[in-house]
Amino acid sequence: MKKQSYMVMLVAGILVAVAMIAxxxxxxxHGWGGYSDKEFELSGTVQTPVSLSGPHATMxxxxxxxxxxxxxxxxxRTSNAGLxxxxxxxxxxxxxxxxxxxTASKFEIKTERLTWNNxxxxxxxxxx
Numbered sequence: 001m002k003k004q005s006y007m008v009m010l011v012a013g014i015l016v017a018v019a020m021i022a023x024x025x026x027x028x029x030h031g032w033g034g035y036s037d038k039e040f041e042l043s044g045t046v047q048t049p050v051s052l053s054g055p056h057a058t059m060x061x062x063x064x065x066x067x068x069x070x071x072x073x074x075x076x077r078t079s080n081a082g083l084x085x086x087x088x089x090x091x092x093x094x095x096x097x098x099x100x101x102x103t104a105s106k107f108e109i110k111t112e113r114l115t116w117n118n119x120x121x122x123x124x125x126x127x128x
Contacts (some may be wrong), residue, residue, distance in 0.1 A: 032099070032110060034101060034102055034103075035098075035099035035100065035101055035102060035109075035110045036099050036100050036101075036102055037099070038099070038100075039097065039098075039099065040097070040098060040099055040100040040109060041095060041096065041097050042061065042063050042068060042095070042096045042109055043063060043093070043094070043095045043096075044061040044062050044063030044064075044068065044093070044094065044096075045061065045062045045063075045091060045092070045093055045094075046059060046060070046061055046088055046089065046090050046091060046092045046093075046094055047059075047060040047061060047062050047067055047090065048060040048090070049085065049086060049087075049088055049089065049090060050072075050078070050083055050084070050085050050086075050087065050088060051085060052075035052078060052079060052084075052085050053075070054075075055074060056071050056072055056073065056074055056075075056078075057071075057072040057073060057074070057075050057078035057079075057083070057123070058070060058071055058072065059072075059088075061094060061096060066107050067107065068096075068107045068108065068109060069107065069108040069109070070096055070108075070109055070111050070114070071108060071109065071110050071111060072111045072114070072123045073111075073123040073124055077123060077124075078121075078123050081121045081122055081123045081125075082119070082121055083114065083121040083123065088116050088117075092116055092117070093116070094114055094115065094116045095114070095115040095116075096109055096111050096113075096114050096115075097111070097112055097113040097114070097115075098110045098111040098112045098113070099112075111123060111124075112124045112127045
């Protein structure tokens, strides 16, 4: 009986260990895989200001009548680049440089740099 109990515990332990190290999909993370490899630039007007909440800093920009989701680096990294909440007012003109989402109907850009008022906020300097 002890040998059988030991085997059950061993198998259960192995299954738990495998489950803990197995890769899992990360649905909330905005990696680079869903974006084009080509550089993309967008000039527009701020519709919603920078938000540093969530897994990535975000804002919305209107360009050519279309609202774009601007996805930046995680909040700490965006803030370290000098870009803070409330800094860029609604209605301000900005230029966004990064990579457009691969889905053509999804107006989203993963941002490397954002320029406003002659200031460049390089949120992913290692991607230049």
